[in-house]
Every structure is written in C-alpha cells, then in structure tokens.
Amino acid sequence: MILSSLAVIALLFVLVVMVGGSLKDEFEIPGSDTQRATDLIESEFASEQGSVLNLVFAAPEGERLDTPERKAAIEGVIAKLKTSEFAPSGDTVGIDSVGDPFSDFTFSDSGRIAYAQAQFSDVIETKDRSRVVAVEGAVRDAVASSGVLAEFNGDAEFPPIEQGTQELLGFLAAFIVLLIVFRTLVATSIPIALALVAVGTAFMLLFLLAGLTTINTITPILVSMIGIGVGIDYSLFIVTRVRQLLAEGMSPCDAAAEAGASAGRAVIFAGLTVAISVTGLAFFGLDFVTKLGIGGALGVLTTVLIANSLLIAVLAKLGHKVDRLKVPFLKPIDDSEAARQHSLIARWGRFVTSHAKPVFWILLAFGLVLAASSALVRLGASDQGTQPTEQTARRAYDLLAEGFGPGFNGPIPIVVDVNGDEQAPQRVYEGVQALGEQGDVASVGEPQFNDSKSVAIVFVTPDSAPQDEATADLVDHLRADVVPAATDGRPAAVYVSGLNAAFIDIADRIMERLPLFLLYVVGVTFIVLAMAFRSIVVSLTAAITTILSAFIGFGVLTLV
The missing domain is CATH 3.30.70.360 (Alpha-Beta Plaits)
Structure with missing residues (x-):
C-alpha cells in the first residue's frame, strides 16, 4: 500500500509537468x-x-x-x-x-x-x-x-503565491500542540507529514484541473489552509486510536485495521460532509467562488483518501515504534482506558453532563449574542491597499494616494452604451460633476468614446479611499440617482463598474444566495450524519449547531 500510494503521487507529478495548467485570475459576476x-x-x-x-x-x-x-x-x-x-x-x-x-x-x-x-x-x-x-x-x-x-x-503586478511563513508558523503551532498531546516525536510527526503529503497531492490535482479550466491564484491558498487543518485533524483521530489499541495489547496490523474501521470511518463521514458542503459555494453563481469550493473539496477528499490508505499502512508498519523518541521533559501519557477516565478532558466531560442545563443555557445565550453581531458585518474584498508594505504594489498604492488623493486607487468607470442617445454620456458627466460640488467626488473625466462613438466611459475619482464606506455609498448614489436621471425615458444604457462596484455586486449576490447555501449545508450535514449515526435527533442537532457556529464565527469576525 505504501509503495502504491507513492507511485500514484509520482504519476501525478509527471502528469502535472506534462499537461498541468497555470493559474489565472478571472472574475466574472454574471448579470451584474x-x-x-x-x-x-x-x-x-x-x-x-x-x-x-x-x-x-x-x-x-x-x-x-x-x-x-x-x-x-x-x-x-x-x-x-x-x-x-x-x-x-x-x-x-x-x-x-x-x-x-x-x-x-x-x-x-x-x-x-x-x-x-x-x-x-x-x-x-x-x-x-x-x-x-x-x-x-x-x-x-x-x-x-x-x-x-x-x-x-496595477493588475499586471501580482506577487507569486508565497506560502511559506504563515504555513510554517501553523505547522510550528501544530507541532507544539501535538507534542503535548502525544509526548513522542514519532507520533507527533505523523499528522504533520500526512498534511504535507495531502496538500502536495491536492496541489498537483489542482494544477491538472487548471489545464482544463480557469483556476484563480487564491484557490491554492484556500486548499493549503483546509488541507493542513483537516490533514492534521483527521490523522490525529487515527493515530490516537492506533496508540490506544496498541496500549490495550493489539498487534500493530490489527490495531491499524481497527483504527481504520472506527476512526477512519469517522474521518470519511467528516470529510464527505465538509467536501460536499464547500461545493455549495456554487449556489452563489460566481465562477471564481465555485472554483474555490471545488479546490477546497479537492483538498479535503485527498486528505481523507490518504488518511485511510497511506496513513493506516504506515501505522501498521511502525507498530509500537510510533511511541519512540519520547520527549524527556514531558511525562508520558497512559493511553489505557482506565487512565483516560481520570484525564482532564474526561473530568470536564463529566462536569458538563452533570450540569447540562445551566451549561447549555449559558453557552446558548453567549453564542446567540455573538451570532447577532454578524448582522453588522460589511462584506467586501481586499485590494492592493491591504497588502503588506513589503510588497511593491502596496508601496505604489500608498504613493499614488499621497500624490493624487485617496480615491485615485479606486476609480469608478461609468460605461455608457449610447444606443442612439448621443447626449447620454454628457448628461452622465454633468450629473457626476454636480456631486463634486457636494464633496463626494474628487474629479470626473470627460467621456472617452470608442472609435464608432457607440460606447463611452466616464471615469469618476472618489474623494475617499476604495475601502472607505463613503466610496461604497457613492457607488450606490450613482446607481440610484445619477444614472436614472441621465437615462430616464431614453434608450441609452449606463453601467457603474470598477473594483468598488464589483465588491458591492459580489456582496449583494452573496447575501441574495446565502439562504440557499445555508440550506444546502444543513441538508448535507443532516443526510451524511443520518447515514453515519442512523439518528434523526443527532443529525438535526449537528445541522443546527453547524449553522449557529457559522454565524458565531461571522460575529467574532465582526467584533475583531
């Protein structure tokens, strides 16, 4: 099994070299x-x-x-x-x-x-x-x-994907936690090694997919984040179970097989739930978001497959060697059933179950307060002004803002499809000029026409920075007031665009489709867990807590 798994990974590498594609940022918002x-x-x-x-x-x-x-x-x-x-x-x-x-x-x-x-x-x-x-x-x-x-x-200046420092810090934190949990270097290294193999394999599959369709540059970052997280998490289940079975006297092969049948089964259902849920991003109707979901699912499924094949085979080969290289300054953990009953986690579990009602109501109230704050979240997206100052794009952004005003980095192009109404671009221009007198607009350029004079662009420079709420308000004002006034009863079509407008359109699409996405996630969670536990109550509880945890996460993000 080990050699077969390594052979498959090697074959994937060869295929990536031969037919793998490259990453390309392509963002479309259909209908906007x-x-x-x-x-x-x-x-x-x-x-x-x-x-x-x-x-x-x-x-x-x-x-x-x-x-x-x-x-x-x-x-x-x-x-x-x-x-x-x-x-x-x-x-x-x-x-x-x-x-x-x-x-x-x-x-x-x-x-x-x-x-x-x-x-x-x-x-x-x-x-x-x-x-x-x-x-x-x-x-x-x-x-x-x-x-x-x-x-x-500019759009030509995008730094190569640098996934080093953040991932290294993540692995270091995981290593310390696993070292405290396992107390041996061998057992600690296995989950991290599996996460690395899983992420590397998922990357190769992603670049193979990039040869068939457009994959944007942010997708590998999401794949690595999810892959590292679930890779360590899922392997932790299986390694812990193997060590427990070995401590109870099972042979290495039997312990690995039993761990695969129990913890491995849990990993399969957990992975399927996550993978199917993230594909629900397709409900937002945004191709680049859909590809994020596909990439995330790819990372999870790859991890599940490797955890239930390569990892179990490695653990069967290692046997009791998994407990080698004990950490001298940490007391070894007794993995026997009797010892586990006296652990801190076991005591906490008994406390919660013996005080179930007060714990439930206190945590529910606290969770609902955090979830309620998610209503204050303001959706948007980052631009080059949010990049680290170590990157040239950020330094150029700051220089342009200093020299030409904060709104220079976020111009708002208003595109006019004339449709026989030759005065439409001028009316749009004059309407925006009036806003300049109110202080909302720093400058507005005269209409720029194409060769046939059928389409014109009026460039508007806001008085505020792209990330400011005032800029989003200006886009809304242009769409709600200036454009209708310029086109009222006339054949011209006018579209407010640009990066700020795109962020607003994406946010509107997300909020519009969010109920469908949440319903899909709840449905998937319920069905998969019903298959795993054969219990409607357990499945429904898991589905409800999944949604609650999502809103709590948004709430915490808003507060931060």
Missing part, C-alpha cells in the same frame, strides 16, 4: 452592472485588453522629480521600454505602449510623485510573471542612481 460594463469595454475598446502595470516614481521627501537628472533618467527608461527588447514576440507578452509620467494628469501637484501606465499586449498570467519582473528591474536600475524610488502596481 459590473459584468455588463466589462463586456462592453472588452468588445468596444479592443486596444485596452492587456494588463496594465503602473510605474510609480517618487523623489525623496521635499524634493521634485522634474530636475534635469531625474527627468532624463525617467524619460530614458520609458523610451527603453518602447524598444523591441520589451515588445511582444510570438506567444510572449510584451509592452504595447507606455504613458508619459510628466503630463498634467500623471504628475502630482507637489512634483514629488508621478506615474506612467505600461500597457501589455495580453492579460498577465502566472507564466508571464518573468516579463513583468524584467520590466520592473529595468526601471529600478535606470532611475536608482538619480535618487528616484520606483514602485509598481
């Missing part, structure tokens, strides 16, 4: 204003299909960028980016155009900060990351000697 606007832009503004990299330049505090030396360095590297060295070639993406950082719109009033947009020939994917890094390196090298700081953001 944001999606309609995006579709119009993609169809009518064909020259702007590639990813954009913002080249952000900054002089030292209190100094200016337009000194002869600094201006020459910046203009020199801009000219270099327009040469064949960075141009697209064959299937390799490259730069189609680069803007002027010293224009009236791209040079800050203070003279310290400026930016230029580099338009790539295509959407930047993970495999194209080296091209972006090459551009950033060339820019930094060219301007550093003149004392100019260069940072980068």
